[in-house]
Amino acid sequence: MQKPLTEPAIVTRLRAAGCVFAEDEARLILSTARTPDDASAMVERRAAGLPLEHVLGWAEFCGLRIAVDPGVFVPRRRTEFLVREAACLVPPRPVVVDLCCGSGAMGAALVSLCRLQGVDEFALHAADVEPAAVRCARRNVAPLGGRVHEGDLFEPLPDALRGRVDVLLANVPYVPTGDLATMPPEARDHEPRVALDGGADGLDVLRRVTAEAPEWLVPGGHLLFETSERQVPDAVAAVERGGLAATVTTSEEFHATVVIGANPV
Structure with a gap:
């Protein structure tokens, strides 16, 4: 098992990949990941361009946590x-x-x-x-x-x-x-x-x-x-x-x- 990623390290990686809300996304990834390995894999998937919701496996919608699988349309806040x-x-x-x-x-x-x-x-x-x-x-x-x-x-x-x-x-x-x-x-x-x-x-x-x-x-x-x-x-x-x-x-x-x-x- 690798050394756990820190939130600042995740923010830096996501920012380098062009994620505008890197701080928020880092917190969501850390709160969702079950292990340090999970967190690292999630960061890399996000940095590769996958939608954050597909990386997390869920989207917030009307105050609910909605499961969202890869390849499925992500519900929009609007x-x-x-x-x-x-x-x-x-x-x-x-x-x-x-x-x-x-x-x-x-x-x-x-x-x-x-x-x-x-x-x-x-x-x-x-x-x-x-x-x-x-x-x-x-x-x-x-x-x-x-x-x-x-x-x-x-x-x-x-x-x-x-x-x-x-x-x-x-x-x-x-x-x-x-x-x-x-x-x-x-x-x-x-x-x-x-x-x-x-x-x-x-x-x-x-x-x-x-x-x-x-x-x-x-x-x-x-x-x-x-x-x-x-x-x-x-x-x-x-x-x-x-x-x-x-x-x-x-x-x-x-x-x-x-x-x-x-x-x-």
Whole structure:
């Protein structure tokens, strides 16, 4: 077993690798590593460019520690705004679906917020096309009593959910294909392309979701997704073509834009 790395030594190594928040990352690595050898290996993986969350094996999201495996989309802090907006729309005994769930962070966080609001009875389903994401999401969602399904968008969901979903969270990929090369290497090189690439204008997957969402939502149910400011007009148009009433909400704190589609009562 090698001599334990000190925090200053880790900071120096991470700084040399270009990590902007080297001090914070060093503390997280030391608090997560089980042995000095683990810490050393984690530092080298981070210095090689792996996302910090993949190195740690978890990400903080809405106050929760969400398991995040290598090759799985890392939940972004800005997406916490979407979850907060969804929490305001949850009825008693809700049916929640987390589509394109990745690690299952959104569904898990929403259920946790529901419990804080006194909503203890719920049904949670999540789905993703990536097998690695499905395995990871099950670690986060199953302890909450939720189920995770593997497949493309709505295809793997139980048919019994049609017309019964109160809140549909859809963290669809919305980066235009031509912009992928400009993304940070941590995302571009280590997260699945299917979780990032939204097609020519970034809205290909969203249009598929908005076209089918009404048949899964209860009357008065809601679809929520995030998008960029420049995509808002086309995203709203997609929601309205699907028969939902669109509302746009923004947060300066989270630098986030969320579109909410309401199914008519």
